[in-house]
Amino acid sequence: MITIDREKCIGCGECVDVCVFGSISMKDNHPIISDDCRLCGSCAKVCQYNAIEIKREKKKKVTDWRGILIFGEQRDGVILEVVYELLGKGRKLADSINEPLLCVILGKFVAEINKLALYGADEIHYFEDVKLESFNCEIYSNIISNFIKKIKPSIFLIGATSIGRELGPRVAAKLKTGLTADCTGLEVNKEGLLVQTRPAFGGNIMASIICPNSRPQMATVRPKVMKKLEAKEREGKLFNHVVNSELIDSSIKILGEIKFNGQCDINNAEIIVSGGLGVGKKEGFDLLEKLALELNGVIAASRPAVDAGWADPNIQVGMSGKVVQPHLYVACGISGAVQHRVGMETSDVIVAINKDERAPIFDIADFGIVADLYDFIPKFIQNLKNSKAQI
Ligand SMILES: Cc1cc2nc3c(=O)[nH]c(=O)nc-3n(C[C@H](O)[C@H](O)[C@H](O)COP(=O)(O)OP(=O)(O)OC[C@H]3O[C@@H](n4cnc5c(N)ncnc54)[C@H](O)[C@@H]3O)c2cc1C
Structure with missing residues (x-):
């Protein structure tokens, strides 16, 4: 003041x-x-x-905040994969600082709640109410910030989904704490602080961010960035919470939901054929579609290909798009800029098709094909068809 x-x-x-x-x-x-x-x-x-x-506000006492809390995002009663991935990372962090791993979940008829324990949660806190069935940012942020004030976790992690990106900033503002979005790395340092790493300045540097004076330390992490643990028998306590009626009032009225048809759900695809500026024209993506069809996969694109209007923004891979981790990623006419790589380099197998043998994509490719994609892909499709016919 x-x-x-x-x-x-x-x-x-x-x-x-x-x-x-x-x-x-x-x-x-x-x-x-x-x-x-x-x-x-x-x-x-x-x-x-x-x-x-x-007059400055006194620094908050942060030492009595303990534990790592994960937001257990669910849709239509199904817990999202990113929650298990965050539990995997959260478990390792919790073990390193000897603190419990908690998961908070809001919804109605949420299936497989007990599975959260198998993937690492020590405590599962379930708020069940018909008004929590669908996401309402006002209600969710009220309940979660109120819960956090009571249990005082030192770290709160949220999946950087469309819901997580809306919820995180509201909760952080209510709790007067910081939030690091889209982290690619999370570690606890010698002082016990969460070191949140994320690309900055257009992906050219990696910034390590700490939040020493406020609690909880909050971060969002995109799907597929962290790895989930193998499921194993673990003790996990389930706490059913009664929802406070004052917190469940909202000025937001949800009129209906339009469901995404999932046709281009690259997040969960096992095989992706991705096109970049080297595809050269919108029609070139028809060729990639044919290859994807042959491989039983889906198509994706680099940002310039999306910007050129050749592909839907929903299928953009990279720093300002989605992070994918398929078994097979076929990069066609993509140079391999760092902003693209952060979205796909953890794929199991990367195949790059590029006519420039010095293209950086070859540095991370398991198989590199130096060729014009318009020469190579039709022959490749034909070969795939031939080999299928022989089976
Ligand atoms: C803040 C910020 C965020 C960004 N976010 C993203 C992001 O999310 N995703 C993303 O992809 N980019 C992103 N970018 C852009 C990124 O920096 C690169 O510009 C982009 O990834 C390059 O895309 P590209 O590989 O398709 O195109 P180019 O770099 O132009 O590469 C095209 C490649 O195609 C090859 N080629 C050309 N013709 C053929 C052919 N006929 N056959 C075979 N090969 C051919 C060329 O040799 C070349 O290597 C971001 C940039 C910034 C600054």
Whole structure:
């Protein structure tokens, strides 16, 4: 909080000149501070008359926050794969700091809740109500932030799905804590702080972010970035929570849901044929479709191919698209820029088709084919057809 003592202030205006945010103006010979003030303190420093005082909130006591909490996102009662992936990472982190791993799940008739224990959860906290069946950001963030205030986990991890991306910032704002989006790495350092790694400045550097003064330390992680553990018998306690009626009121009315038909669900595809700028034209994607069909896979694209209008944004792979981890990723006319690689380099087998033998995609490819894709792919399709015919 910033206050100005009108008796001490002589209206010299020095504070106005020094404010880099332009948040101080003069009215009736006295400074007025606008909402843009960042409490940087330069005005207080420059004031020779000690007329400006800044009171900062005391740092929160963070030591009594313990445990790692995972958001157990479900859709139509089915728990998403990303939850198991976060439990896998969460388990390792929890073991390294000797703290419990918890999962909070909101819904109605959610199936396989007990499976969460098999994948690492020590405690499963289930809020069940018909109003929680579908996601409502207002209600979900009310319940979760209220729950977090009670159980005080030191870390809260959320899948960076469309729901997670909406929920995370609201919960963080309610709890007055930070949030690192789309982390690609999570570790706990010697001081016990969560080191959240994510690409920054267009993917050219990896930033390591910590949140030392607020709790919980919050991060979102995209699907397929973390690996889930093998399921095994583990003790996990289930807590059924009664939903507080005050928290379940919402000004948002959901009129209906339009379901995504899943046709281009590249997140869960086992085989992906992906096209880049080297495809050269929209019709070129028809050829990739034919190859995908032959391989029993789906098509995807690099960002420039999407930007050119040759492919749907839903199937963009990379930093600003989706992270995929199929068994087979066939990159056709894709150079292998870092922003694309972060979305596909954990695929089991990568095949690259590119006419430039120096293309960086070959550095991560298991099989590299230096060829014009329009020469190679039709022959490849024919070969696949021939070999199928022989079986
Ligand atoms: C903030 C930010 C976010 C980004 N996010 C993403 C993202 O999510 N996904 C993404 O993909 N990119 C992203 N990019 C863009 C990225 O930097 C690259 O520009 C992009 O990945 C390059 O796409 P490309 O490989 O299709 O095209 P190019 O780099 O132009 O490569 C085309 C390749 O095709 C080859 N080629 C040409 N013709 C043929 C042919 N007939 N047969 C075979 N090979 C051929 C060429 O040799 C070349 O290697 C992002 C960039 C920024 C700054």
